[in-house]
Amino acid sequence: MDPQTQNTSLQRLQNVENRVVKVLELAGGVMEELASPSGPKKEFVNSHCREFMQSMKDIQVTLREEIKSACEYRPFEKCDYNARIANEICFQKLEYVLTQLEDLKQTADRYPSSD
Template identity: 65%
Template sequence: MEELGNSQGPRGDAVVAHCREFMLYMKEIQTTLREEIKSACEYRPFEMCDYSARIANEICCKKLEYVIEKMDAMQLNIEPSTNEV
């Protein structure tokens, strides 16, 4: 950095070295940002989540259990009627 403050002006090789270092930092930042953006775009918690499917299956199972329970009750009510006839 002293080279940049020299009264005769900076040496060309010093400027080139600083520019090269700066560009390497910029490239590293761009790479990091690209990776972060890519990982953020790939992160889809609700699309890959099976919560909705599991809840829907549980609700269907509860409905089936309820229907089976009612049909069993109907069958118990029908059996005495058929035995009397």
């Protein structure tokens, strides 16, 4: 994840945090309105509840996108380290097999052929 993407991601998460605070303030406002001695104003409660629900939806969408982008970011899996190490191991195994074959050939050459 490059620094610009990371910064953008952090900014989006900061915005989500700010929206969560706003949602809590909305909920507090509705609670105060419901506890009002004169009774709650229906339009006030309705508008705040609509705004609350829309904000929650927006927060969920943003968090879902951030989680998805975080899951897509796997630098270790994208690097060639595993392939290079596997290649090195195979190379060493091949060298070992070749030395064993060379030793076997030398041993076989010591014995006269039965032709």
